[in-house]
Amino acid sequence: MLWIYYAMVKKNLVIMITINTFSLVIQIFYISFYLFYSSMKQKTLTIKLVVLVDVLAFALVFFPTHFLLDGKKRVQFLGYICMIFSLCVFIAPLAMIRRVVKTKTSEFMSFSLSFFLTLSAVTWFVYGVLLKDLNIALPNVLGFIFGWVQMVVYWVYKKPGTKPPGNVQEIDAEHVVDVVRDGDTIIIDENIKGDIEQMMESI
Known part of the structure; x- marks a missing residue:
């Protein structure tokens, strides 16, 4: 979003606006799929990050530059901010x-x-x-x-x-025995099945 804003402020950067708009749409789909398949804890964390970075951080950049700066100062300030976020993308x-x-x-x-x-x-x-x-x-x-x-x-x-x-390594099905205990499935090699049965009988 920052690069789109930068391109709009500097003007004559139609290619940059087009490419970054397309990237923005793809990222929205990506985040949406992630939220759909993630756990509730991951969803909560992701939503917080999206609100913090994509909404609040963008607002902190947009409003000062739009209302307090103009001309070359606005472009220069936006350029510095965009450079910082670009480096974060490469460093992550x-x-x-x-x-x-x-x-x-x-x-x-x-x-x-x-x-x-x-x-x-x-x-x-x-x-x-x-x-x-x-x-x-x-x-x-x-x-x-x-x-x-x-x-x-x-x-x-x-x-x-x-x-x-x-x-989990592949195991020959002929040498595996499923033992269900309290709803959990434990995989046991058949070679030790006899020892386990003897132990259970002694108990």
């Missing part, structure tokens, strides 16, 4: 790097996300250079660097054929 996936390094696997990391963020950074950088707009070009330099860092980390810790920790 870096939080996953710590988990990747700690677990020694990149299974939790999305390579496609890092790749397209990098590609997006390059594209917007070129667009900003052509327009001679540093507010658009500068944050995408760091976006390009961060994107490459994420992709390098992914390939360094990529382990073909591995599964993320916590996945």
Whole structure:
């Protein structure tokens, strides 16, 4: 929304308005699907974040710039704000790097996300250079660097054929016995079934 507002204030940036409007619609659908399938706790947290960032934070930027600033000062102030939020978009996936390094696997990391963020950074950088707009070009330099860092980390810790920790391994159905206790299902190997039955009889 900030980039749409920035493009409207600076004018003659129809392409930027069009692309960011399309992105806004996609993000609305994405958040809607997330809310539909998430738990009540996650829904509450997400709604709070949306209200805090997308409504209140945008209002704190919009009203001062619209009513207190004008001309170049308005564009300059908006440019700084947009740069900060753009950097947050590129930096956010870096939080996953710590988990990747700690677990020694990149299974939790999305390579496609890092790749397209990098590609997006390059594209917007070129667009900003052509327009001679540093507010658009500068944050995408760091976006390009961060994107490459994420992709390098992914390939360094990529382990073909591995599964993320916590996945249940496949077990031959012939050697599995389901034991239901208080509504919970416990999977027991048939090899120890006899020992368990003897224990239960002794009790």
